[in-house]
Amino acid sequence: MAFPPSVRLVEVGPRDGLQNEPEAIATETKLELIDRLGAAGLAHIEAASFVSPKWVPQMADHHEVMTGLRRREGIVYSALTPNLKGLEAALECGVEEVAVFGAASETFSRKNINCSVAESLERFAPVLERAREANVRVRGYVSCVLGCPYEGEIASAKVAEVAKALHDMGCYEISLGDTIGTGTPLKAKRMLEAVARDVPLTRLAAHFHDTYGQALANLYAVLEEGVAVIDSSVAGLGGCPYAKGASGNVASEDVVYLLNGLGIQSGIDLDQLAATGHWITQAIGRPNRSKVGVALAAK
Amino acid sequence: MAFPPSVRLVEVGPRDGLQNEPEAIATETKLELIDRLGAAGLAHIEAASFVSPKWVPQMADHHEVMTGLRRREGIVYSALTPNLKGLEAALECGVEEVAVFGAASETFSRKNINCSVAESLERFAPVLERAREANVRVRGYVSCVLGCPYEGEIASAKVAEVAKALHDMGCYEISLGDTIGTGTPLKAKRMLEAVARDVPLTRLAAHFHDTYGQALANLYAVLEEGVAVIDSSVAGLGGCPYAKGASGNVASEDVVYLLNGLGIQSGIDLDQLAATGHWITQAIGRPNRSKVGVALAAK
Numbered sequence: 001m002a003f004p005p006s007v008r009l010v011e012v013g014p015r016d017g018l019q020n021e022p023e024a025i026a027t028e029t030k031l032e033l034i035d036r037l038g039a040a041g042l043a044h045i046e047a048a049s050f051v052s053p054k055w056v057p058q059m060a061d062h063h064e065v066m067t068g069l070r071r072r073e074g075i076v077y078s079a080l081t082p083n084l085k086g087l088e089a090a091l092e093c094g095v096e097e098v099a100v101f102g103a104a105s106e107t108f109s110r111k112n113i114n115c116s117v118a119e120s121l122e123r124f125a126p127v128l129e130r131a132r133e134a135n136v137r138v139r140g141y142v143s144c145v146l147g148c149p150y151e152g153e154i155a156s157a158k159v160a161e162v163a164k165a166l167h168d169m170g171c172y173e174i175s176l177g178d179t180i181g182t183g184t185p186l187k188a189k190r191m192l193e194a195v196a197r198d199v200p201l202t203r204l205a206a207h208f209h210d211t212y213g214q215a216l217a218n219l220y221a222v223l224e225e226g227v228a229v230i231d232s233s234v235a236g237l238g239g240c241p242y243a244k245g246a247s248g249n250v251a252s253e254d255v256v257y258l259l260n261g262l263g264i265q266s267g268i269d270l271d272q273l274a275a276t277g278h279w280i281t282q283a284i285g286r287p288n289r290s291k292v293g294v295a296l297a298a299k
Numbered sequence: 300m301a302f303p304p305s306v307r308l309v310e311v312g313p314r315d316g317l318q319n320e321p322e323a324i325a326t327e328t329k330l331e332l333i334d335r336l337g338a339a340g341l342a343h344i345e346a347a348s349f350v351s352p353k354w355v356p357q358m359a360d361h362h363e364v365m366t367g368l369r370r371r372e373g374i375v376y377s378a379l380t381p382n383l384k385g386l387e388a389a390l391e392c393g394v395e396e397v398a399v400f401g402a403a404s405e406t407f408s409r410k411n412i413n414c415s416v417a418e419s420l421e422r423f424a425p426v427l428e429r430a431r432e433a434n435v436r437v438r439g440y441v442s443c444v445l446g447c448p449y450e451g452e453i454a455s456a457k458v459a460e461v462a463k464a465l466h467d468m469g470c471y472e473i474s475l476g477d478t479i480g481t482g483t484p485l486k487a488k489r490m491l492e493a494v495a496r497d498v499p500l501t502r503l504a505a506h507f508h509d510t511y512g513q514a515l516a517n518l519y520a521v522l523e524e525g526v527a528v529i530d531s532s533v534a535g536l537g538g539c540p541y542a543k544g545a546s547g548n549v550a551s552e553d554v555v556y557l558l559n560g561l562g563i564q565s566g567i568d569l570d571q572l573a574a575t576g577h578w579i580t581q582a583i584g585r586p587n588r589s590k591v592g593v594a595l596a597a598k
Contacts, residue, residue, distance in 0.1 A: 181594070184560020185519050213553040213590030214560070216516040220484050243597040247590055254512040261483020261513070291512030291546055295480070298542040 004228035006265035008044060009252060010175070010205060011037050013280070014065075015046040015080060016249055017237025019058050021284065027061045029283055031068050036276040037234060038072045041268035042252070046099065048079045050086035066093035078139065082113070087127050091134050098131060099139040099175075100124045102166060104159040105148035108179070112143075121165050128170045140166030141207065145176045145191055146183030146218075149242040156194035164198040173203050175231055178218065180242050181211025185221035192222050205229035208250050210289075211240045215250035216258055223262065230255055235277035236289025251290030253277055271296070303527035305564035307343060308551060309474070309504060310336050312579070313364075314345040314379060315548055316536025318357050320583065326360045328582055330367050335575040336533060337371045340567035341551070345398065347378045349385030365392035377438065381412070386426050390433050397430060398438040398474075399423045401465060403458040404447035407478070411442075420464050427469040439465030440506065444475045444490055445482030445517075448541040455493035463497040472502050474530055477517065479541050480510025484520035491521050504528035507549050509588075510539045514549035515557055522561065529554055534576035535588025550589030552576055570595070 014034050018025055034047050047069060053060035062079065069077055078097035081087040090098055102120050103109040109117045124140075131138045144151075145159045163174045176195065178188070188208070195204060206222050206229070208215040219230060233249030240246040253274050259266050270292070277293040280286075288294050313333050317324055333346055346368060352359035361378065368376060377396035380386040389397055401419050402408040408416045423439075430437045443450075444458045462473045475494065477487070487507070494503060505521050505528070507514040518529060532548030539545040552573050558565050569591070576592040579585075587593050 184557055186561050210590060211594050212556050213515060213550070214557060216512060217519040217557060220516040220519060240594070240597075243594045245597045246594040251512070257511050258483055258513060258516060262485050291509060295510045295539070295542045295545040298539075298544045 002226055003223055003262055003264055004226055006228065007223070007259055008229045009042060009255065009266055009268065010044045010046065010229060010231045011042040011234060011252060012046045012207075012231050012249060013037070013233040013235070013237045013252070015049050015059070017233040019049060019056050020238060020241055021058050025058065025284055027064045027068065030061070030065050031070070033234075033276070033280050034065070034069050034077070036279065037273075038075050040272040040276055041266070042273075043074060043267060044076045044078070046080065047077045050079055050081045050090045063089065063093055066090065066095055081127060083123060084126050084130060087130055091136065095136060097137040097139065098127075099141060100127055100166070100171070101141045101143065102162055103143045104154050104162050105144040105151050107150035108144045108148050111150065117162060121162070121169070124166070124169060132170060138171050139173045139175060140171030141175045141177055142166065143177040143179040146178040146187055147180055149180050156191045159191055160195045160198045163195045163204075167199045167203060173205055173229065174199055175205040175207045177207040178209050180240060181209035181215065181247070183208065183218050184214050185217045188218040189221045189225060192225055192227065201226055202228070205231055207231035209240060210236065210247040210250045211243060216254060219250065219255065219258065223264070234273065234290070235281045235286070235293055237280065237286070247289055251277070251293065253290040253292040257292045301525055302522050302561055302563055303525055305527065306522070306558055307528045308341060308554065308565055308567065309343045309345065309528060309530045310341040310533060310551055311345045311506075311530050311548060312336070312532040312534070312536045312551070314348050314358070316532040318348060318355050319537065319540055320357050324357065324583055326363045326367065329360070329364050330369070332533075332575070332579050333364070333368050333376070335578065336572075337374050339571040339575055340565070341572075342373060342566060343375045343377070345379065346376045349378055349380045349389045362388065362392055365389065365394055380426060382422060383425050383429060386429055390435065394435060396436040396438065397426075398440060399426055399465070399470070400440045400442065401461055402442045403453050403461050404443040404450050406449035407443045407447050410449065416461060420461070420468070423465070423468060431469060437470050438472045438474060439470030440474045440476055441465065442476040442478040445477040445486055446479055448479050455490045458490055459494045459497045462494045462503070466498045466502060472504055472528065473498055474504040474506045476506040477508055479539060480508035480514065480546070482507065482517050483513050484516045487517040488520045488524060491524055491526065500525055501527065504530055506530035508539060509535065509546045509549045510542060515553060518549065518554065518557065522563070533572065533589070534580045534585070534592055536579065536585070546588055550576070550592065552589040552591040556591045
């Protein structure tokens with residue numbers, strides 16, 4: 001048991017948080033959100049997704065977002081690129097980091113990206129190759145690492161297998177997603193231990209959802225194991241598409257509050273982050289799902 | 300690090316959860332809530348508070364609640380009794396367990412019960428004595444164990460001192476309250492360790508609020524230390540009077556989900572508990588603050 005001295009937060013609010021919003025959100029609003037997040041100290045912001053607007057209409061302005069954002073020094077602005085076409089479009093915008101999205105569940109993979117897990121990995125190969133040529137880093141997501149909406153339990157061995165494949169393929173970091181938030185701390189810890197036998201711990205990130213309120217407990221458990229990269233979303237933006245009205249991403253504010261309490265550095269100004277969460281939820285008419293955000297605003 | 304094999308939940312929803320509700324809640328509704336909680340497997344329910352209706356009008360029907368409830372075998376129905384007058388009234392209702400409420404913060408004690416911590420302990424002495432005569436168990440609460448709304452940080456030594464005084468006085472169990480929910484896991488763990496040097500761990504309960512979203516992480520941390528009694532409130536009933544609109548008690552459903560995931564027995568039927576949370580929040584027109592409750596209802 002050794003907490004990391006510092007943790008890097010990967011802010012996924014502008015992408016994972018907003019992608020399922022039913023009403024179009026103005027590009028200007030997204031740009032302001034990204035800018036405010038950078039000002040609050042977030043050094044890694046997932047800003048857009050280069051998927052077909054047919055599938056994710058909310059991300060149709062990916063080009064405008066990636067070319068319109070005011071780049072701050074030292075901040076990585078990344079984008080999701082599910083295939084070569086998406087990557088090429090992202091490269092045209094001068095992106096410096098992209099992400100591919102795999103699953104540890106066969107059924108989820110088939111229902112979500114319409115192919116088997118093995119086929120999805122094959123599809124990523126040319127993306128990784130082209131990214132390497134272009135000197136662009138690739139992050140790999142693995143979804144359903146602590147449960148699947150269709151299959152229920154997912155074997156840690158399967159998670160490790162997919163994570164290792166993405167790492168071997170050249171992903172510099174593997175983000176382990178509890179997509180439906182059903183995980184609990186010991187399960188999270190054991191899954192992580194299984195994956196860390198195949199991929200160095202320093203290459204692993206925790207991407208936990210708070211659907212069942214367990215995200216911070218799960219994060220605490222994997223922090224005890226030394227995980228030093230955490231994905232989160234300001235104001236907990238993004239619901240759970242598998243349980244309408246329920247929470248999705250863990251709130252960045254709540255994670256930073258936890259880290260501050262543990263004496264772990266993140267470089268983030270909590271008050272400024274909470275103000276950003278308050279602002280964006282007002283701007284898009286959504287409830288603030290950060291308890292820290294609500295408590296600070298109510299004080 | 301050794302998790303307890305089983306945990307006893309003390310359900311505080313009917314008392315701590317409802318006491319600050321601005322609108323009067325019908326005694327019938329309270330009785331039905333208590334009955335449903337018992338049916339779901341809660342074996343310890345804090346049902347009422349024998350305080351002056353001048354101070355807590357919502358608890359004015361304490362006599363009706365304590366005499367009207369349908370007693371199920373094996374369930375403890377307890378009541379808060381801040382003084383001898385309250386205890387006598389509770390004894391008239393045939394109560395088998397009562398609780399007294401102290402603080403680890405001088406300022407909180409003065410503002411909340413209008414006397415110093417030492418004076419409050421003096422006031423409890425005759426309550427403990429009379430309860431012993433009547434063969435009624437007394438539980439002791441210590442509030443502000445991880446922070447005070449007026450003083451901020453609270454020294455663990457002070458928490459230990461008050462907990463020890465209550466234990467020495469005859470309280471069979473000491474419930475350590477993070478009244479404003481500002482605690483984080485390491486702080487909770489260290490506070491617990493400090494108290495456990497003076498009071499046996501088996502006599503300690505964790506009463507954590509979720510105002511900053513940290514309650515489950517904090518509970519996980521003290522479960523690792525072996526704490527085996529947890530206070531919680533169905534549907535997270537009860538807000539935080541120090542930050543209007545913010546969360547108060549940790550939700551019982553979320554705690555049971557955590558325990559289930561850790562393989563810790565609680566004897567509680569989660570679905571029935573979640574249905575009870577759904578019912579009471581509908582009945583009193585409050586948001587369901589249990590993420591598990593919301594997720595299960597949305598599925």
